Amino acid sequence: MLDVRGLRKVYEGAGRRVEAVRDLTFTVGAGELVCLVGPSGCGKTTLLKCVAGLLAPTAGEILLGGRPVTGPPPGMAVVFQEYGRSLFPWMRVGENVELPLKQQRMPKARRRELVADALRSVGLTDAAGAYPWQLSGGMQQRVAIARALAYEPDVLLMDEPFAAVDAQTRADLEDLVRGLWRARGITVLFVTHDIDEAVYLGERVLVLSASPTVVREQLSIDLPSERDQLHTRVAPRFAELRTQVYAQVQAAKRGAAVPAADVRTPTPPAT
């Protein structure tokens, strides 16, 4: 479904070059939920923006369903971390969800159906008439997810979507994403810096190195597909996988402590 081949991204600044991503190759199968985890400042956001077609890679290519990504491809939706800034504050919740569909010139009846369905699946049917800023952070992120769902994407990219919500809301949203993934068979690429979250959500976890980024390790998460916050997180296998990922991330961080000469720049591109 999604092929990333030899992706490289170098920012050329005033008299300095920052190599954010060195050489990334991985594949996400159709209907798979893959988590990307890595130390902070490891170029995760850069990678995701390249995949989303929002940034042009310096080298390498990204194929979506066999076709190269050169701009934001149809059939791909992104959920950003900053829910407060990715929803349009001048539109009500329903209009926020509907706008991308309007842009596709979809008939009104179908649009209504999709919006209602998406809001129902995130449990926000009653909030359609509210403005985003009238909702709590967790609810706002639900709206962003609903907007992505209504778009009926083949691939859903999520960039640390729950990094800015409180722990309990976060657990709820994780279950929501996993539930939606199972119910709808969407391909999900989920970026996070939270190891537990990656193991809990993913079918597969890719551990990235520190910037300039390469894939350090791929782990299959062989937990049962029926997961819940209470039991999964205390399962011995969960602890093992978690430890394994943790060790890899720690090693990646140590690797970052002795960087190549061209990496040490005043402001390396974060995440």
Added chain:
Amino acid sequence: MKDAHLDGAPPERARGGRPELTNAALGAAGLAGFLALCEAVPRLGIVSAEYFPPVSRIADALVGELGDGAFWTALGDTLTGWALGLAIAVTAGVLAGVVISVVPYLREATASTIEFLRPIPSVALIPLAVLLYGTELRSVLLLVVYASFWQVLLQTLYGVRDVDPVAEETARSYGLGTWARVRHVLWPTALPYVMTGVRLAAAVALILAVTAELVIGAPGLGARIAVAQTSQAVPEMYALVVVTGVLGLLINVGARTVERRALAWHQSVRGEVAV
């Protein structure tokens, strides 16, 4: 949050060398282009040079003005009206703002009156000024003070409203009296807003000073423009318009610099309160 900025910034910066330098060069090019256009349009006969003389002739006229003592007197008159009016408006605006905020119920009692008086266009007072003071400086001051007073007053009121209730209560609980609270809590909070008010008032004051001179005939640059117009001295008129523009520019830049200097210590990110 940080990611987005960092990721967004490099591509834009990537194209040219130093951004400030390129911007300055582009700005200079823009200015040069504008001047060249203003020279070419009348020379090519697109607009009659009688209405719109080429830049070079305006520059000649400007040099002529700069060598004329009467011009400097006029400039001095305009600046006097501006500075005096602004000083009165700022003093009155700040005092009134603080008093209205500190005395209980006064804010509520004055709100409707302020809302009514503020939008009254100051030029409505022109005939009154003419009758009462003729072409004296006081005419100019009446208009300038009326127009700029509201800018300062409103920003002061907004600023005082921004005082953190926790800070205010802390000060109260430590037994600070009214004056001490005004000095240590209220004033530092309101200062950024007051400075914004002063900057806005400085621009308005210049507009009204020139208007008063232009319409009433009080001595100053505005009156000189009116004279140039009636005597068909078109290039001189344009030269004087340019001078008022430069004056406005200097006042804007100066006010912004003072504002930034005075508030270098201030942490708060304050939006300009829309008036």
Added chain:
Amino acid sequence: MKRPALRLVLALALPVLLVTVWWFASAGSTDVYRPPLRTILTTFPDVWTGERLRADVLPSLLRLLAGYAAAAVLGVALGTVIGSYRRVRAVCEPVLEFLRAVPPPVLVPVIMLFAGIGDTMKVAVIASGCVWPVLLNTVEGVRAVDPVLSETARGYGITGAARLRHVVLRSASPQIFTGLRQALSIGIILMVISEMFAASNGLGFTIVQFQRQFAIPGMWTGILLLGLLGFLLSVVFQLVERRVLGWYHGLRASSRRSP
């Protein structure tokens, strides 16, 4: 129950007090320049008859409306273009800064050269004075569109005209309205002084006529009417603004509650 009543009393007390003071202080006035308020008020309906409103006030308002609308359209359109391209902005900035700094009233004699003393001149004067605050605020607003919002829109294929309409202009609308508000007060000033300079009808013209003929109570009624007009226009503006920017005020209030 008590709060609204108290608020009403507080809102009315000072205006009533001021008018009363004016009334009694001026009651026995023999100063020609400061006639009793009573005289001014009784003169008001005689001066501002329906005929005069139609012949003088209406033309003024129409000119203001035409100039203001032209400035708004031009300012927003140009501001959007300049704000969208970094290089265009860099090229235009110094020139715009200068043009904005020119006190708008000095444009009256300049524009009179081109457009004579007719309606065209007045509309052009109002438009050329009002355009700068709108233009510069639009530039700032368009420039400050949130990058996350902008990328979200791009990710969902919202580009071109739809992006302009749903994202850029909406996001810039608070700044655009700040500019429009500044432009409104400049517009009223220019409306009045362009008529004081050269006109055969209009509010500014009439008031100056009264003053020149020493029809002092008439002049005072004109000043009152102008004040009333300024107040009404600002009320209308606020109503429109509250409707269009309801979301913005709500957003600000909510972010103030939970920073």
